Amino acid sequence: MDYGKILEEIFLKIQPYSKEGRQATYIPALANVNPDRFGMCLCTIDGEDYCVESADVRFSVQSISKVFALAMCLSLRGESLWERVGKEPSGTAFNSLVQLEVEKGIPRNPFMNAGAMVLADILLSSLDNPEEEFLSFVRALCGSDSICYNREVAMSERETGFLNAAIANLLKYHATVENDVERVLDFYFTMCSLEMSCRELAKAFLPFANHRDGFAYSGFMLTSSQVKRMNAVMQTCGFYDEAGEFSYLVGLPGKSGVGGGIAAIYPLRYSVAVWSPRLNGKGNSVMGMKALELLTTETKESIF
Numbered sequence: 291m292d293y294g295k296i297l298e299e300i301f302l303k304i305q306p307y308s309k310e311g312r313q314a315t316y317i318p319a320l321a322n323v324n325p326d327r328f329g330m331c332l333c334t335i336d337g338e339d340y341c342v343e344s345a346d347v348r349f350s351v352q353s354i355s356k357v358f359a360l361a362m363c364l365s366l367r368g369e370s371l372w373e374r375v376g377k378e379p380s381g382t383a384f385n386s387l388v389q390l391e392v393e394k395g396i397p398r399n400p401f402m403n404a405g406a407m408v409l410a411d412i413l414l415s416s417l418d419n420p421e422e423e424f425l426s427f428v429r430a431l432c433g434s435d436s437i438c439y440n441r442e443v444a445m446s447e448r449e450t451g452f453l454n455a456a457i458a459n460l461l462k463y464h465a466t467v468e469n470d471v472e473r474v475l476d477f478y479f480t481m482c483s484l485e486m487s488c489r490e491l492a493k494a495f496l497p498f499a500n501h502r503d504g505f506a507y508s509g510f511m512l513t514s515s516q517v518k519r520m521n522a523v524m525q526t527c528g529f530y531d532e533a534g535e536f537s538y539l540v541g542l543p544g545k546s547g548v549g550g551g552i553a554a555i556y557p558l559r560y561s562v563a564v565w566s567p568r569l570n571g572k573g574n575s576v577m578g579m580k581a582l583e584l585l586t587t588e589t590k591e592s593i594f
């Protein structure tokens with residue numbers, strides 16, 4: 291398969307959508323990003339990389355970080371993790387409070403903000419230096435020692451994150467989180483502020499594509515069965531309130547973030563990451579989704 295040529299063609303084909311959607315501005319620091327950037331990188335499990343445009347420019351991965359936090363928590367807690375957080379699609383916005391109230395403080399899944407705060411809480415309770423260990427884990431996954439948190443983005447979200455503060459307080463009220471609310475929020479916003487390029491994200495997702503082997507990075511191990519289950523959660527819950535649409539159009543497990551990134555995998559073949567900051571109404575990158583839809587259509591490679 292000539293992925294390099296296919297990616298170049300996709301970039302040309304998605305140009306009509308280049309002004310569709312709007313970048314996230316509810317995190318003030320994200321409003322400074324040039325909305326016209328686009329990058330894409332595909333890494334095969336045979337060790338080939340194929341990149342187009344700004345594939346080496348780092349951006350705010352935001353909710354894609356939740357995948358890494360889930361991997362660490364699964365490694366630490368195994369199946370008992372699911373007593374604290376569900377694994378069903380939510381059908382509500384990523385920052386919705388309604389469901390959390392009705393369901394008595396147990397988040398529907400680990401990729402909603404509430405669920406990721408439970409992951410943050412577990413890491414805070416289990417690790418001596420959670421910020422450092424999270425960063426070391428992702429650095430080991432992507433093979434790059436220079437990826438970092440962006441303090442300005444984390445602070446900016448901290449100052450305006452009133453809805454996330456409400457979620458954290460509701461979790462604390464229901465005793466779903468153990469740690470201090472402010473500490474949980476700080477760590478959650480810090481994880482979201484991680485910056486990576488498409489190439490680094492694709493590399494970090496490659497172990498999930500290669501699920502038959504399981505993996506061990508930086509002291510965190512997942513069995514092949516756990517990796518398979520993580521991919522299932524990505525498939526059903528990875529795209530906000532649009533996981534069904536993403537399955538329908540693209541057909542790959544993955545995760546998106548409001549920074550405009552999407553990382554996805556085709557099991558036993560490749561991982562792919564795409565970045566374009568303009569989002570649709572559900573919070574997914576317009577060009578990113580279009581590019582991935584074209585990728586699975588042109589290659590006839592999807593899990594369906």
Ligand code: GLU
Nearest residue numbers: 352353384403482547548
């Ligand atoms: N830090 C963002 C928030 O909590 C993450 C949202 C996302 O990327 O889905 O709103």
